[in-house]
Amino acid sequence: MRLSDLQVNISENKLVMSWYADDRHLQLSYTGSDALPGAADAALASCMLPAMLLGETLEVDDTFSISSTLRQNLNEFQRIFVSWFDDVQLIDIVIADNQFRQIPLTSSDAAVFFSGGVDASYSFFQLEPEIDHLIFCLGLDIQLHELARCQKALEGANKFAQHYGKNLIVIESNFRTAFNNLSARRCQIVLLITYSLALGLETLYVPASHDAKELEPFRSHPLTDPLLSNGATKVVHHGMISRVEKTISIAQSDQALAFLRVCNASDQFNCGECEKCLRTMATLAVIGKHSASLPPLDNVAKLRSVKIWTPGKYHMWHDIKHYAQLHRSEPIANAVSKLCRAYEWKQLFKQVKHQCRLLLDDILPRITK
DSSP states (O other), X not given: OEEEEEEEEEETTEEEEEEEETTEEEEEEEESXXXXXXXXXXXXXXXXXXXXXXXXXXXXXXXXXXEHHHHHHHHHHHHHHHHHOTTOOOOOEEOOGGGEEOOXXXXXXXXXXXXXXXXXXXXXXXXXXXXXXXXXXXXXXXXTTOHHHHHHHHHHHHHHHHHTTOEEEEEEEOHHHHTTTSOHHHHHHHHHHHHHGGGOOSEEEEEOSSOGGGOOSOSSOTTTGGGGOOSSSEEEEEOOSOHHHHHHHHTTOHHHHHTOOOOOSSSSSOOSOSHHHHHHHHHHHHTTOOOTTSXXXXXGGGGGGOOOXXXXXXXXXXXXXXXXXXXXXXXXXXXXXXXXXXXHHHHHHHHHHHHHHHHHHHHHHHHTO
């Protein structure tokens, strides 16, 4: 994959960064920022994971000047991702010696990603005194053609930023169009971090997706997020506490509840039916809180549709059961207990099946002799 013709222009009060990845025309627009000193680093790093998924060497033309620190970090990032995920390959990143540079620090500002979700809201409130910017992205989880959803989410982010006196930086990406054969969800958080390198901020906080006890190979991880730093912008993985604790914490804010957005399962703002929506609704019901952007959990039978498929999700629901028991919310505690038991039985059967296969592999050769 050859990256070429990197340009930064101004269009309709937006900074527009564009380049080519072979014949794919990639474009990012930034509102709320007046410079993109790390544009080349952002373009290169954002194409790394797509190239790894496609198994293609990544190289750049002479319009790119790349941070030597970033280049070193991407080697280690690749090594970890390849050990975790079967669908990515270790690739070569080809950059001429005269194209390396050390990125000067152009801003002492700090930013945190803000989607309106539980993780982002929690990190914002914990870090609020030192945060200068909220970074909001369209074109990844919310697609650009979802006009109503884009408008509602952007309106909520603007109101939230204005309420707390922070600058909102909006990034729009055409990744889904340019790489329509790749899942944006697979690359999403890595793309968002790398896009933000263009801004030249001192510190970038990435809200953690999992509690420390829930850690598993994942797109955002305390081992890999910091490796997307280019030596000027420090990338910090923040807030590794349980999702239930985060939800309880942000539920103290009317602003956070008013614009809470947790759903990626449909083109609605929050569908109220997917696992993530129901998990949030159950937590709010346990503590007696309600968000205007989510339907209330008025019938625990809705939880029967939930399927737990990863250890991380299991830990989140197990925490909800624990808090429901503490708050004497027996209907929710019982319903969630059934979900957790179903997952536990499934894991037990998997383990028994695996052990039986090992035993047969050991016995059958002896029988057939």
